[in-house]
Amino acid sequence: MSVKIAFWGMEESCHITENMIVMSWLLAKIRPAHSIFVHRENGWQCIFSGGKDRILFADCGCGRDKKTQNSLKNADVIVAGIHTYPSEWQEIIHNFTVRHKKVLYLVEGYALHASRLKTDMMDRYRIAPEQIGYIPQGKIDNFMKSWRQKSRTERNENFFEEMEHNLFLLMKQMEKNENGGYQLWNR
Numbered sequence: 001m002s003v004k005i006a007f008w009g010m011e012e013s014c015h016i017t018e019n020m021i022v023m024s025w026l027l028a029k030i031r032p033a034h035s036i037f038v039h040r041e042n043g044w045q046c047i048f049s050g051g052k053d054r055i056l057f058a059d060c061g062c063g064r065d066k067k068t069q070n071s072l073k074n075a076d077v078i079v080a081g082i083h084t085y086p087s088e089w090q091e092i093i094h095n096f097t098v099r100h101k102k103v104l105y106l107v108e109g110y111a112l113h114a115s116r117l118k119t120d121m122m123d124r125y126r127i128a129p130e131q132i133g134y135i136p137q138g139k140i141d142n143f144m145k146s147w148r149q150k151s152r153t154e155r156n157e158n159f160f161e162e163m164e165h166n167l168f169l170l171m172k173q174m175e176k177n178e179n180g181g182y183q184l185w186n187r
Contacts, residue, residue, distance in 0.1 A: 003054070004075045005057050005079060007079045026163060034053045058075070077177060
């Protein structure tokens with residue numbers, strides 16, 4: 001059986017590919033009975049091979065074409081990156097909330113900005129708090145490169161704590177899907 005998780009950014013500045021890679025790596029660490037695959041431009045890449053149950057991560061970028069819309073429609077869980085204030089994305093957030101029940105929003109930015117954005121999303125769009133995660137200060141690609149070379153600092157610990165919390169939220173969305181049955185991903 002397979003679970004399809006589609007990563008999509010509402011704008012190019014969301015670093016959705018980097019978020020997908022980090023979350024797939026963390027999920028591989030805590031779900032050793034699953035095989036983790038990531039779909040990139042060149043096809044499927046196995047991140048971790050641990051069993052016949054597969055978790056498939058699809059990088060949808062920030063596309064709005066029919067192919068992207070079809071991928072989002074067929075996903076079991078959607079991870080939607082957001083960076084700017086929701087009023088700029090009012091129609092998209094409203095449509096996502098109505099059409100896609102299994103969405104995890106990842107808010108990228110500084111803590112104060114993200115906190116206000118999360119509150120507005122909960123109040124204005126009635127999005128549940130467990131559907132909104134937080135990516136501290138963005139720039140994940142540069143951070144991950146530098147983290148490999150440095151010891152674990154307080155800032156690094158904060159980043160990984162938030163990423164692990166985001167992963168927890170994603171797993172809750174996956175569990176909802178498991179309880180309702182799987183939809184197989186047609187490749």
